[in-house]
Amino acid sequence: MxxxxxxxxxxxxxxxxxxxxxxxxxxIYDADYEAKNLYNTDLQLREEVILLFGADVFTKNLLNHSLLAAKVFSNPEKRQALNAIVHPRVQAHSASWFKKQSGPxxxxxxxxxxxxxxxxxxxxxxxxxxxxxxxxxxxxxxxxxxxxxxxxxxxxxxxxxxxxxxxxxxxxxxxxxxxxxxxxxxxxxxxxx
Structure with a gap:
């Protein structure tokens, strides 16, 4: 495949x-959708995001996407740091997903x-x-x-x-x-x- x-x-x-x-x-694997899920389900990722951006980016244990986006798009270094912790997790998740698929x-x-x-x-x-x-x-x-x-x-x-x-x-x-x-x-x- x-x-x-x-x-x-x-x-x-x-x-x-x-x-x-x-x-x-x-x-279809939707990387943006899956990344949003990982923010809310991967506790280690959540801790790393809180260390980078503060606890206020989570409300009732759910990521406040608009607040995080505001912080990320105004700071290239923080955006790069966030990408460095999120992208490897999404890549690992998608690699696992691909293994479960069939077809051409x-x-x-x-x-x-x-x-x-x-x-x-x-x-x-x-x-x-x-x-x-x-x-x-x-x-x-x-x-x-x-x-x-x-x-x-x-x-x-x-x-x-x-x-x-x-x-x-x-x-x-x-x-x-x-x-x-x-x-x-x-x-x-x-x-x-």
Missing amino acids: LKIGITGGMGSGKTTVCKIFQCLNIP YALKEAALLIESGAFCQLDHVILVRAAEETRIQRVMKRNPTWSGEEIRKRMNVQMSDEEKKPFCQFEIIKEEPHLLIPQVMRIHQQLCP
């Missing part, structure tokens, strides 16, 4: 693309797939792209309290599509006039023996 990564910047359309792959019965391939969706080094554990990587303004509009739609400036600030801490391209074997453009389903089907057919 092939291990395939799917990555792209905020608002690029990764989740929509993954839904199409799910319709093809391809299992399974997908791991992660915005920071390249930055975290997780792509090294995978056979191929799919990059999902869209124009920056399109991405900003999509993110504003699902996070109406965020300003365009705040979204750009968050986007700027991620690698650009051009920086990610050399690590990716496939590319999907998620905006008009490009048709999404034919792009997904072309990749699916290449990955299925």
Whole structure:
């Protein structure tokens, strides 16, 4: 079974693309979702996060994501320290998940797939792209309290599509006039023996 990564910047359309792959019965590992679960279930991780950011980032033993994000996006050193403790746990968790999957391939969706080094554990990587303004509009739609400036600030801490391209074997453009389903089907057919 092939291990395939799917990555792209905020608002690029990764989740929509993954839904199409799910319709093809391809299992999906959502790294962001699983990382959020680990914050609340891994006691050692929780202790390390509290040491870095203070106990106030947890309320009733649950991570306050918006407070942590505010602290992380304003401090590059703390962001790097957080990534150093979270990414290895997510990588170990996803490696275990992949072992339980069957079929021609399974997908791991992660915005920071390249930055975290997780792509090294995978056979191929799919990059999902869209124009920056399109991405900003999509993110504003699902996070109406965020300003365009705040979204750009968050986007700027991620690698650009051009920086990610050399690590990716496939590319999907998620905006008009490009048709999404034919792009997904072309990749699916290449990955299925």
